[in-house]
Amino acid sequence: MIALLIRDLRLAFRAGGGFGLGLGFFLILAVLVPLGVGPDPVTLGIIAPGILWVGALLACLLSLDRLFALDHEDGSLDLLATSPIPLEGVVAVKALAHWGTTGLPLALAAPVLGILLNLPGAAYATLMLSLILGTPALSMIGAFGAALTVGLKRGGLLLSLLVLPMYMPTLVFGAQAVTRAAQGLDPTTPLVLLAGITAGSTALLPFAAAFALRINLR
Amino acid sequence: MELRVTDLACARGGLPLIEGLSFTVAGGEALVLRGPNGSGKTTLLRTLAGLQPALSGEISCPPEQMTYAAHADGLKATLSVAENLSFWAAIHGQRDIAPALDAMNLADLAERPAQSLSAGQKRRLGLARLLVTGRWLWVLDEPTVSLDADSVALFAAVVRGHLAQGGAALMATHIDLGLAEARVLELAPYKAGLPADLGFDEAFL
Amino acid sequence: MASLWEYANPVKFMRLSNWLMPVSAVLAAALIAVGLYWGFFLTPDDYRQGATIKIIFLHVPAALMAINAWAMMLVTSLIWLIRRHHVSALAAKAAGPIGATMTLIALITGAIWGQPMWGTWWAWDPRLTSFLILFLFYVGYIALWSAIEDPDTAADLTAVLCLVGSVFAVLSRYAALFWNQGLHQGASLSVAPGTRMDWSYKGPLYLCMIGFVLLFVALVLAGTRTEIRARRSRALMTRERARA
Structure with missing residues (x-):
């Protein structure tokens, strides 16, 4: 399992692996929004939590369609399915690698973008914490969506259509936590709910995703 | 160690292809599957490897004792030859990849990225993977595609070595590997007759 | 007494639905016609909301079926996954577009009602938002069904999607x-004592709700057929291909 994690991380960092694409997208979004909304710092400060969370969500979505599709194309998925590692473990590890190359860097970069968007000072710690707690759920839900669409020729668009509605609770709790912190309120409740979604997704979705993968392989 | 298949039926896309197939492969034996295109060789091999369910029949050997190799080699273009092979070795709980590299004549290429290999070299790397799985039954689908005559001989020697250690091989191939001891199983007699009650869609007729 | 599972056989299902579908369709048409006539022409206007409230005779039954259609898909998906009855999977497939349409009707009638009441066509209210997300x-779900060629693969994958x-x-x-x-507003109908609604409203509403249930049954049967x-x-x- 560790070998698989190392391989996926290594692939992401090698040329053409797509590491940094999500971060770049995240940055561009944080630049485009003020250009569209106007430079008023008060307005930006109010919408910053929502923009940062929506940006993180879309950045996660960018690399999802490659999660299983590449392994499916080159036959690795067949070989992994016949290997001693349970397919549920394969799903969990690949989702973890996806999180390590998208969600985690996003969480670390988010404060910088918060400055660009004039996020109130009280919210930075909550912003990072909420992203660290919430983005694993995004990767896990995304892995389920990717497992459903792995056999399809043009699965990317369908994947977004399937996954985005399921991202909604994570987005609400994540953005609410940051908004509350920005207003000086206690963000504990949404943070706990966010952690709950991540825990639940990590516990249950590998089984659903592995089931979908087995169906797509047969 | 023995693979015993009893009265097996398998289907592709809801259409039964093979039925009533029985055979055994014991340790030290090689069995070559022959049949025209579309006769269900790939379907049979995937069914044995546990990638798709059989319609009926029994397979005595669990998929955990087999390793499957098909047209796609499962190689990552940006990883080197050694990295690719080490990954599959680690997945199967093995460490040492040197014997496999030597056996498939890949030692000189070990540090090259897989994308710079020729089709035949990629195939050799894909087959070297068999050696690092540590599994006794090799299920091979057209293993010699894009191999030149020398490489085919090299691979035949590897298979022979595997058989000598008590392993077994089940392969679908059109090329004669030069394995004199291999038995041949013609699939044509087991072509599924129709209409059969095996396919799901028949319930709608 | 015949077991329900017998109708998992497509032939038996076709025989049953052959008469059940027209019967439920006619009943649905009659109930909805009576309910709407009663509600629109015989029921007095509400003292606060005027005539606009009468859209509930469409809005509430549609919203009810929007949720129940998903519940039915959930049950039929589970039956498919556990017992592999093809009719069950196909009924789930047929229910998808019908449920989506019901959701759309609920959203549109809600907007038409909301405009005079709240002064806006759309508000990011939790109920409205939930319905939009349900849509x-x-x-x-419908897109996944249509994207996958092999019917059994599609049935399996959409069933998992429905569950998750x-x-x-x-x-x-x-x-x-x-x-x-x-x-x-809170739920319009309440079983708790001190109900807020008069029978001149409840009567047509119940008729329309039963009518919509029957309409849904008729549509799902037609779709499944x-x-x-x-x-x-x-x-x-x-079979032809295999014989050739």
Whole structure:
């Protein structure tokens, strides 16, 4: 399992692996929004939590369609399915690698973008914490969506259509936590709910995703 | 160690292809599957490897004792030859990849990225993977595609070595590997007759 | 007494639905016609909301079926996954577009009602938002069905999506409540004592609700029959192909 994690991380960092694409997208979004909304710092400060969370969500979505599709194309998925590692473990590890190359860097970069968007000072710690707690759920839900669409020729668009509605609770709790912190309120409740979604997704979705993968392989 | 298949039926896309197939492969034996295109060789091999369910029949050997190799080699273009092979070795709980590299004549290429290999070299790397799985039954689908005559001989020697250690091989191939001891199983007699009650869609007729 | 599972056989299902579908369709038409006539022409206007409230005779039954259609898909998906009855999977497939349409009707009638009442066509109210998200779940479900060629693979994958989607749809409902407390009035019908509604409203509303249930049954039966016929022609073609 560790070998698989190392391989996926290594692939992401090698040329053409797509590491940094999500971060770049995240940055561009944080630049485009003020250009569209106007430079008023008060307005930006109010919408910053929502923009940062929506940006993180879309950045996660960018690399999802490659999660299983590449392994499916080159036959690795067949070989992994016949290997001693349970397919549920394969799903969990690949989702973890996806999180390590998208969600985690996003969480670390988010404060910088918060400055660009004039996020109130009280919210930075909550912003990072909420992203660290919430983005694993995004990767896990995304892995389920990717497992459903792995056999399809043009699965990317369908994947977004399937996954985005399921991202909604994570987005609400994540953005609410940051908004509350920005207003000086206690963000504990949404943070706990966010952690709950991540825990639940990590516990249950590998089984659903592995089931979908087995169906797509047969 | 023995693979015993009893009265097996398998289907592709809801259409039964093979039925009533029985055979055994014991340790030290090689069995070559022959049949025209579309006769269900790939379907049979995937069914044995546990990638798709059989319609009926029994397979005595669990998929955990087999390793499957098909047209796609499962190689990552940006990883080197050694990295690719080490990954599959680690997945199967093995460490040492040197014997496999030597056996498939890949030692000189070990540090090259897989994308710079020729089709035949990629195939050799894909087959070297068999050696690092540590599994006794090799299920091979057209293993010699894009191999030149020398490489085919090299691979035949590897298979022979595997058989000598008590392993077994089940392969679908059109090329004669030069394995004199291999038995041949013609699939044509087991072509599924129709209409059969095996396919799901028949319930709608 | 024949077991319910007998109707998992497509032939028996076709025989049953052959009379059940027209009967439920006619009953649905009659109940909805009577309910709407009663509600629109015989029921007095509300002292606060005027005539606009009468849209509930469409809005509430549509909203009811929007949720129940998903619940039915959930049950039929489970039956498919556990017992592999093809009719069950096809009924789930048929229910998808119908449920989506019901959701759309509920959203549109809600907007038409909301405009004079709240002064806006749309508000990001938790109920409205939940319904919009439910609609997105329906769209995804329908899209997955249409994207996959092999019918059994499609049935399996959409069934898993339905199961997982149900969990997230319920989560979304609570997330929406957490997010915004909303304008929408509470449930109009209540079994608790001290009901807020007069029989001149409840009567037509109940009629329309039963009518919509029957309408849904008729539509699902019709859709399932179409799907079964499509599968039958597919099976025939497969057999021809195999013989050739």
